[in-house]
Amino acid sequence: MSDTEARISEVVTKNDVVLFMKGTPLFPQCGFSSRAVAILDHCGVAYESVDVLQDMEIRQGIKTYSDWPTIPQLYVKGEFLGGSDIMMEMFEAGELKQLMDDKGVAKAS
Numbered sequence: 001m002s003d004t005e006a007r008i009s010e011v012v013t014k015n016d017v018v019l020f021m022k023g024t025p026l027f028p029q030c031g032f033s034s035r036a037v038a039i040l041d042h043c044g045v046a047y048e049s050v051d052v053l054q055d056m057e058i059r060q061g062i063k064t065y066s067d068w069p070t071i072p073q074l075y076v077k078g079e080f081l082g083g084s085d086i087m088m089e090m091f092e093a094g095e096l097k098q099l100m101d102d103k104g105v106a107k108a109s
Helices: 003-014 031-043 056-066 084-092 095-102
Strands: 017-021 048-051 073-076 079-082
Touching: 003 056, 017 031, 031 084, 031 095, 079 084, 084 095
Parallel strands: 017 048
Antiparallel strands: 017 073, 073 079
């Protein structure tokens, strides 16, 4: 496992919900990341975010780690769920909030 993979794995395993995104929750740097943040905020869960624009190794490494070509990427309890389109589909169907509840994800404070 490379150093980058190890760093990604540590973040993914130590946090219930992780969003790899462009920018930060307060200042998303693309529409897809903005939508992903809005969905998570609406679900009311606590989450960690990783700004891939701050680290090119993470930006490329996360695509290899998940075998998914785009950012943002959402992980819940170590499991890769998908990008903003999948998040939106799950959210609209009520599946995302249900998944968060079923997995015992902490609520945002």
